[in-house]
Amino acid sequence: MFVRYVVVDIVVDLLRSIWLPVCLVLLWLYASSGSTSVYFPPLAEIFATLVREIVHGDLGRHLLLSLSNLAVGMAFAIVFGVACGLVIGRAETWRRIWSPTLNFLRAVPPAAIVPIIIIALGVGAAPKIFVIALGSFWPILLNTIDGVRGTSPALIETARAYRIPAFLFVFRVALPAALPQIMAGIRVALAVGLVLMVISEFFGADAGIGFYITDASTRFAIQETWAGTLLVGAMGYVLSSLFLQLERRLLFWYFQEDGQASSKRKGRRNKVGGGQ
Amino acid sequence: MGEGFRLFIWQGVAILFVVAIWALGNVTGLIDVAILPPVQIVGYQIIAVLARPEFAAAMGHTVFDALRGLLIGSILAIPAGILIGMFPAVERATRMLIDFGRSFPVIALLPILVLLFGATSEMKVVAIAIACFFPVLIQTISGARRLDPTIVDTIRSYRIPAHLRFFKVLLPAAGPYISTGLRIATTVSILVSVGVEIVSLTPGIGREISLARSYNETATAFAYIFFSGLLGVLLTFLWDRLEARLLGWHLRSTAE
Numbered sequence: 001m002f003v004r005y006v007v008v009d010i011v012v013d014l015l016r017s018i019w020l021p022v023c024l025v026l027l028w029l030y031a032s033s034g035s036t037s038v039y040f041p042p043l044a045e046i047f048a049t050l051v052r053e054i055v056h057g058d059l060g061r062h063l064l065l066s067l068s069n070l071a072v073g074m075a076f077a078i079v080f081g082v083a084c085g086l087v088i089g090r091a092e093t094w095r096r097i098w099s100p101t102l103n104f105l106r107a108v109p110p111a112a113i114v115p116i117i118i119i120a121l122g123v124g125a126a127p128k129i130f131v132i133a134l135g136s137f138w139p140i141l142l143n144t145i146d147g148v149r150g151t152s153p154a155l156i157e158t159a160r161a162y163r164i165p166a167f168l169f170v171f172r173v174a175l176p177a178a179l180p181q182i183m184a185g186i187r188v189a190l191a192v193g194l195v196l197m198v199i200s201e202f203f204g205a206d207a208g209i210g211f212y213i214t215d216a217s218t219r220f221a222i223q224e225t226w227a228g229t230l231l232v233g234a235m236g237y238v239l240s241s242l243f244l245q246l247e248r249r250l251l252f253w254y255f256q257e258d259g260q261a262s263s264k265r266k267g268r269r270n271k272v273g274g275g276q
Numbered sequence: 277m278g279e280g281f282r283l284f285i286w287q288g289v290a291i292l293f294v295v296a297i298w299a300l301g302n303v304t305g306l307i308d309v310a311i312l313p314p315v316q317i318v319g320y321q322i323i324a325v326l327a328r329p330e331f332a333a334a335m336g337h338t339v340f341d342a343l344r345g346l347l348i349g350s351i352l353a354i355p356a357g358i359l360i361g362m363f364p365a366v367e368r369a370t371r372m373l374i375d376f377g378r379s380f381p382v383i384a385l386l387p388i389l390v391l392l393f394g395a396t397s398e399m400k401v402v403a404i405a406i407a408c409f410f411p412v413l414i415q416t417i418s419g420a421r422r423l424d425p426t427i428v429d430t431i432r433s434y435r436i437p438a439h440l441r442f443f444k445v446l447l448p449a450a451g452p453y454i455s456t457g458l459r460i461a462t463t464v465s466i467l468v469s470v471g472v473e474i475v476s477l478t479p480g481i482g483r484e485i486s487l488a489r490s491y492n493e494t495a496t497a498f499a500y501i502f503f504s505g506l507l508g509v510l511l512t513f514l515w516d517r518l519e520a521r522l523l524g525w526h527l528r529s530t531a532e
Contacts, residue, residue, distance in 0.1 A: 020369035021376075039392055097286045101294060107463075107508030111383070111471035112482065112501045115489045120310040195381040195471070202386075202475050210384070217387035225387050236379035 041223050050227035059212060063231065066208040069125055070197045073132025077189055081137045082182060085144020086174055095145060106142060110135030110192060111199050118203040128200040128208075135196045136189035143185025147178030180254045183247045190243055194236055209235075313495040321499035330484065334500075338473065338480035339507065341397055342465035345404025350412045350461060352405075354454055357416025358446050367417065378414060382407040383471050395476045400469065407468040412457035419453025420446055455523055459515050463508060470504050481507075 025043075032042045053059040088095055114131055121127035151174065159173045175182075201210025209232055216224035248255065295315055301307035302314045325331050360366050382403055393399035427449065431441055447454075473482025481504050488497040 016365065016368045017372055021372045024373070039388075093283075093286075096283055097290050100287045101290050103512075104505055104509055107512065108501060108505035109467045109470040109482075109508070111467065111474055112485050112504055115474060115486050116311060116494060116497055119489060120308065120494075191379065191381070194379075195383050198381050198384045199471060199475060202383075213384060213387050217391055222391065225391070229384055229388055232384040233376060233380045236381055237376045240375070240379040 038222060041226065046223055046226045046230065049223040050231060053224065053227060059209075059228070059231070062207055062209050062212045063235070065125075066197055066201065066210065067235075069128045069200075069208070070132060070193055072125075073129045073197075074136055074186075074189065074193050076129070076133035077136035077140055077193070078186060080133075081140030081185070081189070082144050082175075085141045085182075086148055086170060086178070088141075089145040089148025089178070090174075092149070095149065102138075102142065106138040110138075110196055114196065114199050115203055118200060118205075123204050123206055128197070128205075131200045132193045132196045136193045139188040139192060140182065140185040143181045143188070144178055147181030147185075148174060150181065151177040180251055183251060187240070187243060187247070190239060191236075194239070198232065310494065313498060317495045318498045318502070321495045322502055325496060325499040325503070331503075334479065334481045334484045335503070335507070337397070337478075338466070338469050338482070338504070341400050341480065342404055342469040345401045345469070346408045346458075346461055346465040348401065349405040349408030349465075350458060353409045353412035353457070354416050354447075357413045357454075357457075358420045358442065358450060360413075361417040361420025361450070362446065367421070374410065374413065374417075377406075378410040382468060383475065386472060386475055390476055395478050397478055399476070400472045400478045400480075403472050404465050404468045407464050408461040411460040411464060412454065415453045415457025415460070416450055419450030422453075423449050452523055455519050459512070459519065462511050462515055466504070466508050466511060 029043045032040055033044065035042050050059075088098055110131070113134065117127045117131050121130070155173060155177060159169050164173065197208075198210040198213075201208035202214050205211040209228060213225055213228040213232070216222075216228060298307070298312065299315045301312070302309065360370055385403065385406070389399045389403055393402065423446070427445065431445060436445070469480060470482040470485075472478060473480035474486050475482075477483045477486060481500050485497045485500045485504075488494070488500060
């Protein structure tokens with residue numbers, strides 16, 4: 001009996017959150033089914049193209065290539081961003097001295113550097129990885145600095161009083177304490193990285209999902225363009241959902257704290273900037 | 277000559293330090309001049325570019341289109357956000373769509389937008405509006421949802437009509453959140469504006485960067501990049517001032 005109720009609960013829960021998306025997709029399918037417009041091909045045909053291109057075409061290879069660039073770029077950004085953030089965030093004067101410089105560098109649109117880097121370094125993977133790493137670096141750095149600053153002084157004093165060695169202090173005290181903010185930074189950086197991944201493939205690339213989309217659009221292959229664009233959207237959604245899961249796992253202790261944690265969390269959410 | 281002045285000097289030293297590393301990289305040849313031209317040439321171009329007739333026009337296009345997109349995006353997002361936040365069932369039903377929209381890199385829509393609208397300013401504004409819509413929407417929803425239960429009960433017991441509840445209660449209560457959303461969206465609007473211009477060569481700073489680069493005038497491209505960064509700093513600064521004025525009541529009440 002009880003199991004059945006739980007199952008019903010889960011199903012009702014699921015229905016509550018997916019009825020609208022499902023209805024909209026059906027509406028799109030229905031409205032576009034007889035479409036003769038060149039620019040809005042029937043959704044069913046776009047899906048068919050998507051499946052065909054992944055199974056028989058090169059789309060899968062393009063996607064994997066883009067994802068590997070994104071992963072390597074993000075890895076560099078996380079390592080350098082967190083390391084620099086831990087150093088700068090430790091000393092308040094140090095942070096204040098660097099804040100105008102960092103605020104300016106952060107405000108530079110990362111997309112602006114793409115044509116220069118790509119044209120100078122060529123069409124390989126390295127310039128794309130560099131661009132992704134550079135753009136993702138700033139949100140991670142600034143959030144790490146904020147996270148280190150927000151660490152409770154009592155925690156630091158305790159660590160000092162017990163003469164915790166520097167190595168242990170960094171990995172057992174400073175890093176976990178700043179982790180919620182660092183994860184928020186990585187979440188923003190992921191969105192930035194995704195945008196840069198696509199833009200960097202718009203410029204003189206011969207592979208990757210961004211190349212696939214522009215190439216299709218210049219060939220006026222509208223269905224392929226739509227298919228590639230929807231795939232990028234799906235990829236963004238899957239990546240951010242996976243990251244959210246990872247964040248919940250890693251920060252279960254943080255989300256469990258109640259009361260004051262919720263206000264802290266509010267502050268954390270509001271600190272982060274948009275992606276794009 | 278107080279504490280503030282010393283800090284100011286040190287902040288200047290930090291900037292000079294970065295410039296010095298740049299110059300050192302150029303001199304020793306560690307930095308390829310095709311990627312980062314010599315610092316003095318970029319410095320000269322930053323001044324020289326001001327005298328160019330296309331500079332003011334490009335700045336104007338970028339800022340004006342970014343603000344138009346921001347305006348359209350937020351005018352759609354704020355009422356939608358409050359409505360979604362008012363009804364938990366609607367919030368549940370739209371969550372997946374919003375998550376999809378917020379994680380969608382708008383720049384990937386560009387080829388389709390160019391096919392639909394052509395490489396025009398209107399296309400740019402549409403892209404910016406889509407990109408600005410989501411941060412404002414998400415912040416407004418969380419603002420409308422986090423309404424104090426006593427306020428909710430008070431509204432209910434006094435039977436405040438819906439339109440008053442919307443304009444006099446929900447909108448001001450969500451104000452700080454909307455403001456955060458708008459601040460994020462302001463940054464986003466400039467980023468997307470420049471990004472779209474770079475890729476589609478619609479008029480604006482991004483186009484000048486792309487063109488300068490393709491004429492092999494990397495130093496000029498960097499001068500424009502410098503000004504695009506300055507634009508971001510300036511807008512954030514102006515937004516902070518405006519926010520302090522509009523939401524002074526909120527900042528004062530949470531300061532204790």
